[in-house]
Amino acid sequence: MPIESNSADLCIRVRGLHMAFPVPRRGKESAQILHDIDLDILQGRLTAIVGPSGSGKSTLLFCAAGLEEPTGGTIEVLGVELGSLNTRQRATFRSEHIGFVFQDYNLVSSLSVEENIALPARLAGHKVPKKRIREAMERLGIEKLARRRPDRLSGGERQRVAIARVVANQPRIVFADEPTGALDLQSGHVVLDWLQALPAQGTTVVMVTHDPLAAARADQVVVMGSGHIHQVMAGGDSHAIADAILAAQAVADTAEVSA
Amino acid sequence: MIRLVMADVRHQAAMWLWTVLCAAVGAACSAGSVIAMFTALGAAQHAGDASMVTAAIALGGNIVFFTVLASVGVVASTVGLTLTSQRREHALWLVLGVPRRRVRSVLNIELTVLGLVAGVLALPLALLVAAVALVQWTNSGLDLHGASIAFQPWHLGAAVAAGVFPCFVGGWGAARRASKTPEMRAFRENADPSVRTGVGRSVLAFCLLAGVVGMWLPGLGLELSGGLEQRTAFAFAGNLFLVCLLLLMGPWVLTPLMTLWTAVVPAKDVAWRLAVHSCRTRAARSVTTVLPFALALSMVGLFMVIGNAMPGGTAGVGDVLVVLGWVFVVSWVGGLAVIALVGRERHRDSALLSVAGARPGVIARSTLYEGLIYAITAILFSLITLLIACWTIALGARVSPLNMLSGLPWLTLAGLAAMTLATPCAALLWPAIAASRTNVSNALRS
Ligand SMILES: Nc1ncnc2c1ncn2[C@@H]1O[C@H](COP(=O)(O)OP(=O)(O)OP(=O)(O)O)[C@@H](O)[C@H]1O
Numbered sequence A: 001m002p003i004e005s006n007s008a009d010l011c012i013r014v015r016g017l018h019m020a021f022p023v024p025r026r027g028k029e030s031a032q033i034l035h036d037i038d039l040d041i042l043q044g045r046l047t048a049i050v051g052p053s054g055s056g057k058s059t060l061l062f063c064a065a066g067l068e069e070p071t072g073g074t075i076e077v078l079g080v081e082l083g084s085l086n087t088r089q090r091a092t093f094r095s096e097h098i099g100f101v102f103q104d105y106n107l108v109s110s111l112s113v114e115e116n117i118a119l120p121a122r123l124a125g126h127k128v129p130k131k132r133i134r135e136a137m138e139r140l141g142i143e144k145l146a147r148r149r150p151d152r153l154s155g156g157e158r159q160r161v162a163i164a165r166v167v168a169n170q171p172r173i174v175f176a177d178e179p180t181g182a183l184d185l186q187s188g189h190v191v192l193d194w195l196q197a198l199p200a201q202g203t204t205v206v207m208v209t210h211d212p213l214a215a216a217r218a219d220q221v222v223v224m225g226s227g228h229i230h231q232v233m234a235g236g237d238s239h240a241i242a243d244a245i246l247a248a249q250a251v252a253d254t255a256e257v258s259a
Numbered sequence B: 001m002i003r004l005v006m007a008d009v010r011h012q013a014a015m016w017l018w019t020v021l022c023a024a025v026g027a028a029c030s031a032g033s034v035i036a037m038f039t040a041l042g043a044a045q046h047a048g049d050a051s052m053v054t055a056a057i058a059l060g061g062n063i064v065f066f067t068v069l070a071s072v073g074v075v076a077s078t079v080g081l082t083l084t085s086q087r088r089e090h091a092l093w094l095v096l097g098v099p100r101r102r103v104r105s106v107l108n109i110e111l112t113v114l115g116l117v118a119g120v121l122a123l124p125l126a127l128l129v130a131a132v133a134l135v136q137w138t139n140s141g142l143d144l145h146g147a148s149i150a151f152q153p154w155h156l157g158a159a160v161a162a163g164v165f166p167c168f169v170g171g172w173g174a175a176r177r178a179s180k181t182p183e184m185r186a187f188r189e190n191a192d193p194s195v196r197t198g199v200g201r202s203v204l205a206f207c208l209l210a211g212v213v214g215m216w217l218p219g220l221g222l223e224l225s226g227g228l229e230q231r232t233a234f235a236f237a238g239n240l241f242l243v244c245l246l247l248l249m250g251p252w253v254l255t256p257l258m259t260l261w262t263a264v265v266p267a268k269d270v271a272w273r274l275a276v277h278s279c280r281t282r283a284a285r286s287v288t289t290v291l292p293f294a295l296a297l298s299m300v301g302l303f304m305v306i307g308n309a310m311p312g313g314t315a316g317v318g319d320v321l322v323v324l325g326w327v328f329v330v331s332w333v334g335g336l337a338v339i340a341l342v343g344r345e346r347h348r349d350s351a352l353l354s355v356a357g358a359r360p361g362v363i364a365r366s367t368l369y370e371g372l373i374y375a376i377t378a379i380l381f382s383l384i385t386l387l388i389a390c391w392t393i394a395l396g397a398r399v400s401p402l403n404m405l406s407g408l409p410w411l412t413l414a415g416l417a418a419m420t421l422a423t424p425c426a427a428l429l430w431p432a433i434a435a436s437r438t439n440v441s442n443a444l445r446s
């Protein structure tokens, strides 16, 4: 199923991934959210993950970032098997190599915009070049907001701060979970343009989205349905992507009816 | 609406439990010392012992004054913080279409119920407090003619009043604000809303200021017929008013103090920086946490100074404990309660830090450092008030302030400071461990 690739430029390699959550108040019973997922994500590409709500996209993203421990299977990121790292090592790994953009709540509420942007480097114990932070803020047009705290920003501004954080810290991989979900068209385009530009510097971007037009910008589109990978396709055609999502939804619905 | 309130209370059960605990302990200490005083007074009158009557009024009155003051201050600020930290939920009620007046009356009912529950819970504790107090007084040399505590109906009234009153003092402003803040602002603002002085606070502050001036003028400046002793007493009273005034204006005194000293300390460590920012951002929480410790410590300092100044005065730890013991109990429980009220935004921040790659140790340490910042702020505040007290009381008593300083029981004070340092840190140990283990995806989904 994965696109042809040699393992040299493989960034994320998922094999046999299972994820189950315990059902509250039901003792040992658990709900299977991800079923046996195999997925390869290439370095320096923009990959979009699409699919109906509740199909496990965010869960897959959290697992791939080492934020959630899968119940089965292996995940290799940049050649490192996440399961072999302890919590502390995973944290260090994130601070060195991984950046995040969520739909909302991206920023630490007690830190100013500037400090939020500098945070990952600080956590990794690097000296933060002031110039790089300033440049990133200028490029996203938020230099006037440097000293403000996140709760005094609009949703679009907050999202631009999250992007500036990625731009300034230059992580190897960026995970974005519905980064434009709460934005107007114009702000959404700004965010998407940046996410699309990052792979040119060698950054791998993995983006979960509900918007076929956004997904069409990706090099590779992973369509999920009820915990399975339904299809992996090339980007470009938003209609084809929309059709694939609907098909995945239909398969999920029939599976539910027959279950 | 009732269902909404019940769901809300259940959702925030831990928070309300801590608030009830704090209010109950405060009520128990206030009511208990009142009960002890009247019991001692009754026994003395019954025995026809006039000197005992004066002694009971003098000692009991002092204790009642300080204990009631401290518990009203501590409980009120804790209750205020509890309501303030729920302003998002209250804004949601408004959005759902509950009229503003209704929101306010619901909050007032919540406050009444909270106070009543605390008062009733406090009754047995208050009797215990009274019994302990009587034993203490006997041990410190008062002949109480075998007075003992037996339940009387008015004890319940005292306990309930001591429960309800501080809840209203603390919750009134917050309830009013909750029903007046524009919904969207309450929704958006994660940080504490900026405090305004308010009429009640302004009037009280003005009275206290008048008290400071009115006491210090004769105490430091005039020749009084009562001689040095009277001057010293005036100077002491002025200091008392000053401490109350400064703590009443906590947001404008404790916050700048905290900002100032944390700015002076070099901040290389990430965990330390995060803690400093967190304390500064959540200013209302910080003030409420520092207040009890600052109150207890500065009162003790004041007593040590006056004990040192009065010839044959009392400055032993035992004597201070008799007068200020309950202040300590209330303050420590209040401080711990506030620390235990961890807000939702804190969970989210911990989760985000973890996402950004903060090691569990960094998150845990930054939480612990917050306790350290609170404690050091309280200690600095009481050190400042101690120095002012030394200087003014030395002026009143016409002795050299330096002699006064060197005569203080520094070892005891250092011990108290160490205790103050240890308490918030110990209380934050569990939250720190919990924060470092935050389940990221859960925290970000909620
Ligand atoms: N901690 C948890 N405990 C139990 N079930 C969970 C937990 N987290 C997620 N789930 C369940 O896992 C399923 C997949 O969730 P996930 O958030 O990955 O979906 P998603 O594809 O991102 O959906 P959306 O597009 O709406 O964000 C959902 O049915 C959800 O209820």
Ligand SMILES: [Mg+2]
Binding pocket: A057, A058, A059, A177
């Ligand atoms: Mg999702």
